[in-house]
Amino acid sequence: MTDSSSATKPPASVGELVATEVERAILRNIKGLTYFASAAPAVGQTPKDRVRSQGTYVLYHYRPVTRELYRVPVLIVMAPSNRGYVFDLAPGQSLVEFLLKQGYDVYMIDWNAPRADEKSIRIEDYVLRFVPDAIDFICKDTRVHDVTVLGYCMGGVLSVIYAALQAGGPLKNLICIATPVDFSGMTHFHTWTDRRHFDVDRLVDSVGNIPPTFLVEMFRMIRPADRLAMRIRLIDNLWNDEYVAAFRRFDGWATDMLPLPGEYFRESIKELFWEGRLIGNTLRVGGRRVDLRKIKIPLLHVIADRDHFVPYEASRRLVESVGSRSKLELVLNGGHVSVMAGVGAAKRVWPRLDQWLGERST
Amino acid sequence: MNDRKLQDPMEFFRNMLTNFQESGNTILGQTMRTEEFTRLLQGAWQLSAFSEKAVGAVMEQCLAQMHLPSRAEVAELGARLQRIEDMLNQLVSERFGARARRTGLPRTRRPPPVAGAERPKPVAKKARRRARRAAR
Numbered sequence: 387m388t389d390s391s392s393a394t395k396p397p398a399s400v401g402e403l404v405a406t407e408v409e410r411a412i413l414r415n416i417k418g419l420t421y422f423a424s425a426a427p428a429v430g431q432t433p434k435d436r437v438r439s440q441g442t443y444v445l446y447h448y449r450p451v452t453r454e455l456y457r458v459p460v461l462i463v464m465a466p467s468n469r470g471y472v473f474d475l476a477p478g479q480s481l482v483e484f485l486l487k488q489g490y491d492v493y494m495i496d497w498n499a500p501r502a503d504e505k506s507i508r509i510e511d512y513v514l515r516f517v518p519d520a521i522d523f524i525c526k527d528t529r530v531h532d533v534t535v536l537g538y539c540m541g542g543v544l545s546v547i548y549a550a551l552q553a554g555g556p557l558k559n560l561i562c563i564a565t566p567v568d569f570s571g572m573t574h575f576h577t578w579t580d581r582r583h584f585d586v587d588r589l590v591d592s593v594g595n596i597p598p599t600f601l602v603e604m605f606r607m608i609r610p611a612d613r614l615a616m617r618i619r620l621i622d623n624l625w626n627d628e629y630v631a632a633f634r635r636f637d638g639w640a641t642d643m644l645p646l647p648g649e650y651f652r653e654s655i656k657e658l659f660w661e662g663r664l665i666g667n668t669l670r671v672g673g674r675r676v677d678l679r680k681i682k683i684p685l686l687h688v689i690a691d692r693d694h695f696v697p698y699e700a701s702r703r704l705v706e707s708v709g710s711r712s713k714l715e716l717v718l719n720g721g722h723v724s725v726m727a728g729v730g731a732a733k734r735v736w737p738r739l740d741q742w743l744g745e746r747s748t
Numbered sequence: 749m750n751d752r753k754l755q756d757p758m759e760f761f762r763n764m765l766t767n768f769q770e771s772g773n774t775i776l777g778q779t780m781r782t783e784e785f786t787r788l789l790q791g792a793w794q795l796s797a798f799s800e801k802a803v804g805a806v807m808e809q810c811l812a813q814m815h816l817p818s819r820a821e822v823a824e825l826g827a828r829l830q831r832i833e834d835m836l837n838q839l840v841s842e843r844f845g846a847r848a849r850r851t852g853l854p855r856t857r858r859p860p861p862v863a864g865a866e867r868p869k870p871v872a873k874k875a876r877r878r879a880r881r882a883a884r
Contacts, residue, residue, distance in 0.1 A: 407758070439837045441830070450853055457855040489857040501827040502820065530855065577781045583790045592797045600793070607780055611772025615765055622758070744859030 413625035421624065426638050427631045430471035432482050437493075438523055442466075442500040442507065442647070443516040445523060448482055448492040456747035458558045459491040459524050460534045463517065463541035466650065467601055467643055470496035472727045473538075475635045481726060484736045490747065491528060495520050495541070500647045505594040507647035509547065509654070510672045517548045521556055532558035534747060538726065539564050539696065540654075543664070546678065546704070547671055553680040559746050561739070562687045562704060563726050564696045567678070568665045569658045571700030574608045579659050586655045590648040598643040605640070608694050632729065640723075665703055678704075684712040686742050688735065690725035691717050714742065 438445035462482070464470040473481040473494070485492050495516065500507060521533050533556055537545030542565025549560050570576055578584065590596070606613060616637070623629040663669035669676040685708055689701050698717070705715040718725055718735055725735060779785055808818040817825075 436837065437841050439834045441834065452857070453853060454857045455853050455855045456857045491855075501830065502823050503827050528855075574777070574781060577786055578789055580783075580786055583783075583786050585790070585794070589793065589797055592801050597800075600796075608777070609773050610776040610780070611769045615769035615772075618765055622762070741859070748858055 410625040414621065417624045417627075417630065418621070421630060426634050427476065429476065429635055429639070430474045431477065432474050432480060432486070434494075437527070438519065439498075440516075440519075441504050442498050443519070444496045444498055445520045446470075446494045446496060447527070448486055448494070450489075450491055451486045452489040454489060455491045456489050456744065457530060458532055458534050458747040459493060459528050459530060460485060460536055460743070460747075461520055461524060462492065462494040463535060463537040463545050464494065464496050465538055465540040465542075466497050466512065466544075467540065467598075467646055469639060469642055469644065470494050472639050472723060475639070475727060476631070479632070479635075479727070479729060479732065481731070481736060484732065484740075488740050488744070490743070493520065493524055497644055499598075499644050500595050502594060505590075505648040508649045509544070509657075512544045512650070513547045513551065514672045517544060518552075525556055532556050534559040534561065534743065536561040536563070537565060539566075539722070543567070543658075546681070547664070547669070547676050549681045549683065550676045550678055551671060551674055553682060557683050559684045559686070559743065560681065560710075561743065562685070564690055564693055564701065564722050565687065565704060566696045566700040567704045567707065568662065568700050568702075570662060571697055571702075572659075572695070573697070573699075575604070576659060578604065578607075579655050581660050584655070586652050590652045594648050595645040596648060596651045598645050601643050601646065602641055605643075605695065636723070665707065667707075678707040679709040681708040682710055684746055685710045685714070686739070687713075687715045688725060688739070689715060689717045690720040690722055692720060693722040693725070695722040712746075 433449045434446045435449070436444060437447045462470065462473060464473075474483065477483060482492055482494070517535075521535075524533050525531055535545045535549070535557060537543070537560075542562035545560060546562060546565065546567065549557055566572055579586070616633070620630070620633050623633075657663045657669055661668070664676065664678070667675070667677045667679065685705065687701065687704050689698060691698070693701075702715070705713050716735075716738060718738075720726075720728060720730065720735070725731060780789075804819070808820070811818050
């Protein structure tokens with residue numbers, strides 16, 4: 387591998403500047419070849435055990451790294467459309483690793499691609515079957531009777547619904563990250579799934595599970611110029627190993643989406659996007675009404691100020707809608723993913739998360 | 749820092765790229781939120797879904813003619829194996845997992861006392877304004 391250390395140093399004079407640019411140009415050519423020839427960098431390397439698995443549902447337990455743990459374990463609930471390794475991209479860029487080093491006992495609900503026979507999975511299955519199964523397991527495994535749930539994006543929505551239905555249950559704290567509750571605020575998605583044009587029944591009935599390509603393209607269309615600009619930036623930075631590795635990890639994750647169970651998709655579109663039932667406290671799951679005001683446990687909601695997928699308008703009403711006395715909304719610098727998994731998150735976000743959670747985990 | 753920016757011949761190109769990205773996203777984003785585009789998009793989605801289904805049906809017939817299993821049959825077989833594997837995992841985990849993983853670590857950790865440390869601030873006004881702007 388060619389040494390790029392001198393290419394990263396800021397040039398002091400015009401001569402050095404020219405030399406740096408020439409060196410970078412050479413490195414771009416050399417590393418451009420290795421980019422295509424080499425495998426993508428490894429992700430999700432923090433040691434863990436798969437402790438539960440049932441079709442699309444998988445529960446992992448990360449091995450503790452400290453000699454003393456906080457009493458309350460943490461359960462991360464990933465969005466059903468995405469892979470959980472975004473929180474464990476690389477050593478030093480891993481929320482999971484950070485939490486372990488701070489002394490938390492960390493579990494994660496991650497998802498396998500749903501099988502064809504799992505197209506009938508609904509919100510009810512996630513909220514009344516998978517999440518409770520994980521929490522029961524954790525309580526038995528740790529011999530602790532309460533758990534902190536940390537939900538990301540739609541994983542946050544599932545966590546919020548669970549918390550509302552299990553008021554007084556085994557939840558100690560709820561942390562939501564970039565979690566939409568008012569789906570009319572997701573203007574792009576809301577427009578594209580407008581009931582006047584979008585025949586969700588026809589789509590689900592014809593394809594069963596919603597293919598990931600459909601979801602990837604939908605996300606890309608929100609920022610249509612990003613893809614080209616990011617490719618050009620990648621070429622510009624091909625000399626920089628760290629940039630290339632980070633790009634490949636993020637880009638690999640963003641395109642590594644999962645199919646969505648058809649019924650879950652149908653229900654989300656109809657109940658959440660069209661009818662706005664979650665924020666209206668009229669959503670019914672398993673025959674029970676989801677009333678956000680019933681959430682009384684401490685709540686932290688982390689929102690990214692440059693989130694184009696879940697804009698502030700979609701997420702801002704969560705904190706005001708719950709009945710918790712201890713609740714905090716943190717609007718922090720970042721995008722939908724980078725706010726929690728980006729390089730800057732380690733400095734800006736995780737310490738504040740730890741500070742909030744630490745005092746509520748004893 | 750500013751001097752270095754002025755010297756860097758690539759900086760102009762990078763700024764241009766950022767501007768292109770922002771204006772491209774704004775203009776295309778506005779177009780994509782129109783009713784006409786939404787209708788066009790629905791047509792494309794439906795077409796794609798139905799063509800996928802039609803191709804699948806034809807392929808299934810061809811494979812049946814050749815006495816080969818269809819994708820759905822292979823997937824069903826895979827699903828059955830997966831269910832067996834899940835059950836085995838569950839049994840192994842219940843039988844041995846907890847015992848093997850239970851580390852006996854004390855759950856007595858407390859947050860380190862941070863004298864004079866800044867407590868998390870409630871929503872910063874600037875950040876909120878920025879978020880609203882981004883949403884628009």
